[in-house]
Amino acid sequence: MGEAYAPRRLGQLLTGTEAKGIADRLADGDTLTAALKIVAIGHRVEVRRLLETVASGAGATHQRVLVLRAIEGARALPTTMSPLWTMPGHLARSGPLTTSVTRLVDSARHAITCSTFNFQRSSAIWTSLRGAAQRADVIVRVYMDTRAADSTAQQQSPTTAEVAAHLAPADVWRTKEFDGTYVRNHAKFLAIDHHLLLVTSANFSWSAENNNVEFGVLIDSPNLTEAVERELREAEGALYERTS
Structure with a gap:
């Protein structure tokens, strides 16, 4: 494997x-080992090998950073947007249907970030996310509302602990108290591979995916998607706690 091949292959692997x-x-x-913790486990060995091929010895870190910055810049693609509808009787005429969202989840190569009010076991996403979470090359991160899932009035919904068990080894975060009251997580979106962002009115339930009138927007924008993911990551600890 030559030096010319390594940057191209890194560009294919890394978001x-x-x-x-x-x-x-x-x-x-940081050491290369520490830096690579951000990469999906299934890709770390190959990414390390490629970065070591890119440069070695004195000045290797600088050369590797230059290559990585070039990949970062190349990923800054123009934004495209598509409407996403659900209507009873499949009456929606423009854009894909909400039921097509499972194909986005199934096609993920690197990472999925999901934010929702709660889950219903009837949702197609419930099954798709589990499959994605069990793939070694995909990192799944979920944010959800504690009271919506764990309240005794919501016995039909899986609890936060049940969601964590169902999606293991995914990272599941639930809201916690802030300024004396529980935070409500009502943000509903899916981020796929750090560039596709689906923002939707639909809850993750069969009725929302099939019977309701729901609207969303599917946005292909690495900069926006990564900014949204970063915003929630930075709120962890203050607004969320990891579900065990």
Whole structure:
């Protein structure tokens, strides 16, 4: 494997977020091993080998950072948007249907971030996310509302603990108290591979995916998608706690 091949292959494997994260950590003085923790487990060995091929010896870190910055820049693609509808009787005439969302989840190569009020076992996403979470090459991160899932009035919905068990080994975060009251997580979106962002009115239930009138927007924008994911990550600890 030559030096010319390695950057191309890295560009195929890494998302803009991953390339930026590795470059930032290397530039801050972290070891390559520590920097690669941002990458999905299934890709770490190959990414390490490729980065070692890109450069070695004195000045290797600088050369690797340059390559990673180039990949980060190349991932900054123009934004495209598509409407996403659900209507009873399949009456929606423009854009794909909400039921097509499972194909987005199934096609994920690197990462999925999901934010929802709660889950219903009847939702197609319930099954698709479990399949994605069990793939070694996909990192799944979920944010959900504690009271919506764990309240005794919501016995038909899986609890936060049941969601964590169902999606293991995914990282499941639930809301906690802030300023004396529980935070309500009502943001509903899916982020796929750090570039596709689906923002939707639909809850993750069979009725929302098939019978309701629901509207969403599917946005292909690495910059926006990564910014949304980063916003919730930075709120962890203050607004969310990890579900055990």
